[in-house]
Amino acid sequence: MNLTDMFAGNNSTDGIDNKLDAQKAIEKLGHIDRAVLYLWVEGYTQAEIGVIFGYSQSKICRLLANLHKSA
Numbered sequence: 001m002n003l004t005d006m007f008a009g010n011n012s013t014d015g016i017d018n019k020l021d022a023q024k025a026i027e028k029l030g031h032i033d034r035a036v037l038y039l040w041v042e043g044y045t046q047a048e049i050g051v052i053f054g055y056s057q058s059k060i061c062r063l064l065a066n067l068h069k070s071a
Helices: 003-007 012-027 031-041 046-053 057-070
Strands: none
Touching: 031 046, 031 057, 046 057
């Protein structure tokens, strides 16, 4: 499932509800988590994100995994 699938419900209200739920979840994230998620969605690799933040690729992998678990 990608972001387009998530927001494209069976009708327009399903898509809007999904988008609002995602927005609320993202707003609860800290600024680093939110920035990492944004870069990952934009197509950056875990290694590239790690370089930007000064983290290892494995730390970015764990961070994204934790975001997925909390979703």
